[in-house]
Amino acid sequence: MAGLETVDRAPGTTRSARRPEIEGLRGLAAVLVVVYHVWIGRVSGGVDVFFLLSGFFILGMTARSAIRGERVALATTWTRLFWRLFPTAGLVLAVSTVVAAVLLPASTWSRNLHELLASAFFVENWRLALDSVDYYADNGAASVAQHFWSLSIQAQFYLLAPLLVLAVARWARFRGADVRAALLAALAAVALASFAHSVIATSSDQAFAYFDARTRLWEFALGGLLALVIDRVRLGTVARAVLGWVGVAGLVTCGAVLDVGAAFPGYLALWPVLSAVAIIVAGRTGGADRLLSTRAAQYLGKISFPLYLWHWPVLVVFLVLAGLPAAGPVGGLVVVAVSVALAIATHHLLEEPLRAVSLARLGRVRAPALVAACLAPALVALGVWSAVAAAGAGAPVALGDPSHPGALALSGALAADHVVDGDPAAPVEPSLARLQDDWADYRAGCAPVADHPVLEECVPISAEGEPQRRVTLVGDSHMQQILPALEPLAREQHWEVRTLVRARCPFSTASETDPADASCIAWNEAAIEHLAAAPPDAVVVSASRDVRQGLTEQTPEGFVAAWQRLDAAGVPVVAVRDNPRFDHRPAECLEALGRGAPDCEIPRGELLAADPPYALLDGVPDNVGFLDLSDEICTPTTCPPEIGNVLVYLDDNHLTASYSRTLSAAVSQRLPGLLGW
Template sequence: MNTDPHPHGRPVGGQNTGASPETGHRPSAPVSATRADPHRYRHDLDGLRGLAIALVVIFHLWLGRVSGGVDVFLVLSGFFFTGMLLRRSGAGGGPSMRAVLGRTARRLLPALVVVLATTAAVTVLTRPFTQWSVVAEQLVTSLLYVQNWQLATTAADYQAADASVSPMQHLWSMSVQGQFYFLILIVVVILAAGCRRAGIAAVVRPVTAAVITAAGAVSLLYAAEVSRTHQGWAYYDTAARVWELLVGALLACVIGRVTLPPATRAVLAGTGLATIVVCGLVVDGAHLFPGPAALIPVLATAAVILAGAGIDAHTPNAPTVVRFLAARPLVELGAIGYALYLWHWPVLIFYLTWRERPAVGPVGGLIVLAVSLVLARLTHVWVETPLRRGSASPSAARPGRGRPRIVTTVVTAAGAAVIAAAGGWQWYLSHNPETAARVGELDPKIYPGAAKLLDGAFTPHAKMRPTLLEAPGDLPPSSFDGCISDMSTRDVITCTYGDPAADRTLAVVGSSHAEHWLTALDAIGSTRGVRIVSYLKMGCPLTLSDEPMLGDQPYPDCRDWSAEVLDRLRDDRPDAVLSTATRPNPDGPGDITPDDYIQVWTRYADYGLTFLGLRDTPWLHRDGVPYRAIDCLAEGGDVDTCGMPRDAVLAAHNPALAPAAEFPLVYPLDLSDAVCDVSLCRVVEGNILIYHDSHHLSATYVRSLAPELDRQIGATTGWW
């Protein structure tokens, strides 16, 4: 995120009478701490920024939690940016959009471009080409300040750092702030112009405060609702986040209008700082922010801002906490905070990839921290500082006036290279026949697939299908037909496959692990005269839980969707329901049948419905970190080394057998022997790639499983 919330100087209002953020020189004549001076430079907020970035990095490296530091940054960003706009509106003329946007870009883009260009280069050198497309997309969305929306659509888990995570995932908050800067600039320009034309230029500040208060209230109410119903989306949603920045913006409107007694300042400062420090330890921000729980770090930050307003943080009369925050170590850390935030996450992710570990550990974390600090310092000295000094004034640029120009040229070239490389790679993929077309039917004599395991079919030497570029698009028909509800869609979507005119109906219900069997079921239904009706939602096996989870995040939509699907099944009464009956064991090797699944079977029994429970297929992972088969193969692995030992992903016996024995209408199906041999689950069998990602079967391989699935359904139900 943008950890430099003061791109235009850091005083609350008026001219900067405090220290230069570049030189660290302090005013020669401090203002008395007893007289509120809204123009005073806020060294304490530089220190608060340093503390916040320290919390963010520590929590990312060692605790795997959301610290609340990002929320501190959001409030500070709203405070300083809005304060700058209001100062420029003081004379009634209003801020210049061109000047503000240009200056903001010069302050923020150079360091970002350097980090993105380095990330792109390291990605090309260390990661397989099968991952370049995702990285290219995030490079472009980060530069355009819209990356948060890209992450929202995938509901990426920001609190978890492992080798499978994007090295740019942390830049979502910069996108939120960039969008806020643009919107608040437009609002202040319009309000300033309107007040000037109405002859009431002096009331720009209170009018702005009123608009900000109303918008912030709406945003907070929206955040509360969307966090309750769809937390994965809410975390990255600008509309749900903007209230945090607007709290800072409101403070910028009212700061200096109220004089606080020393005792009140001390209480605010102490309470605010303590709350900020412990917030991430006691509040589960990843699951609650930006809902009402985010008021904790936001109000704590507001308290610290108010506590130090208008006083000299370096005088003995200042509250102890304010003087602590204004101490040199924290201020120096705050000076490199923006660059440190930009660097620490990609360094962390690339380290985890290099070490092939799910966590850094104590020593690894220190290595990542040291490297990040060095890179942040170099970026601050060689990129940020020259451009800031060079743009501050002609006299400031005179001692090294050529250096800013060189830095600008290099950064501009790097940015152009990033865009050209990302766009070029995406263009290549979009025009490559392998990524544009679906695999379709293959000659079973050349591509026996599952028949190699089941029947020992001869497998001639042939090119693997789907290829590494074909695999991500080798999906079941429902993915192309819009027949699966995504994570942000509450509605139940049903589609018909197989033989639509058939009298017999098989309902396919659950998550994408039920969905990936549709390729085979569609073929079986067409041949056997069975109507296949899908009831599918991403990440949602049918559940009766009041608080279903998606990974470690609440997923209330899954609860509501499941309830409606069960009602429909009760009323529609299909001849059988098919879904998964097991899932990977979260606490060790093998697979299990969760209690949630058995509760649903009980409901089927109450409705008198036949249930066909498919054993889930193996999930590829190393020490709990998922990996894609295509990435492993692209890195030089082979079909064996990219696979998994069978006993690591499958229990010795189907875990659904024992609980199914208690239900007369529950019939377990197990195609594990069509995916794995007795000891190894490879990623390719019979010249067909088994997976299109880390745990979903490719549509082409599922097609080769159709004869065995047909046999087991027929033998179990007696339908044929």
């Protein structure tokens, strides 16, 4: 991804030779990433090429030094490597911070702040991995720094690679073993272990695995292996020419042929990685390498790093300001043109002048300090923005706040203008600046379930002493969002509340979100077995799903089958009717059009039928009681973004924790009766 010297030994040669086709390969990978992001909305596999090339150069360089017996100076190596990343990354982060603070809506600030900060410390991949488990990464608006996940993995590899080479080389010399053989064995072991983990992790939790650095290590390791064996590859000219064209064709068609975003990385990542390997092994044949060695391809390779970094924030800002879900043909050209212009300016005005700086002359202290200082402007900008945002964020909505009654505003006669029901002068809460932080946090007392390690059970609400009741919430994030509504009753009655939550996997005997997701089915089966083996006093699950315009709400057969399984185990069930989902984010509509704007309110009759779907089903067991909170989430006529001065929705389908908390009166009134308590 970052610019690296394209110098290595070509197949069939006896001395080092320049490999211009590799620079062109980097440019091709960057173009594919940009094209797929801007126009197609899918993953291209180009990032995996960057990872392979990083391993090819970094591991190859450090391994050859170790094999020759040269000293691998960690501090010097790290300084030189990060000098390639930090200046450009720091510039893009600083500019993105200022642009996001000035141009983007306040409702996006929290997410952008968190991810920009994570990116500045090169841990964005782990931030997104953890968020994806809690649903957030897929349901919130994309941040201007989301693409830094790959650069974060690359930076983590930069830290790890010299350590691995140094440790293996020292071990080999201590044992009297051949250093080259030891490095080959170590890299092969890393590649095999990482690839196996990638396949397993992707099949069980693809959202987390996508950003997990461990699922990508094999790509770096394979690049290192290739660097150490490529000089021994012997293929005929025709075979290498064919291999080169096959590699280019495979790389270009990868994202179009495979829906790599849905099951990536896993074994599907072999496609782009092996395509790149084919191009590197092919070397110079006068075939595909001639295309990749053209002046245009070489220049794209030189600007590939800033192009990758600039295109994403330009795309995000364009989509937000234009109010579009996709760039389209003309808008995409604007995004690409601006991105290329910024990449060219960055390359010539920043990267090339800095390459003339001699880090060796600066010394062991000043050189690392200069490298680290490249991130200072971004960190300062983030600190200022964070302080400004915090100062205007306001306090969380407290239960019983007369100025912010939320759902309590619907308990009596509804005022004609429900937006200001409560104190007419009160601002809306949670503030748009901290809206994306207003989520029900359930990760407390979490531990794997002993008899079913695929499950993680948490205890977000515990009782003092022996609990009077034990209640378990099971399902996806729509169960998680009920916690604030349940907490006051649980505290008052001394209940212990546990959670079994998996993103995009409602409680069912099937996989409702993705029928092909076998891991969700296995997770639900484990949940049923665990609940039957150690029955709680009650289980709370979803009663329906997919409440959208057009009266699409349904209660799948898998839901009922799961309830029947719990009925056979003697476990009482409370099934909660789902809340509406939208094709937009209601809070952003309110932000754009103002509070009380009619265009931000969807007629209730278009979302919710008078009779819920579960009321029309046969076979519902007697152990199930239904909790319908629709009258507390929608008015008699509409489903608005704000009720009682409280924002109802966090994104396009999840309740804010503040609004969920105002549902507690309704939950406290109805839930015990449903269970006969």
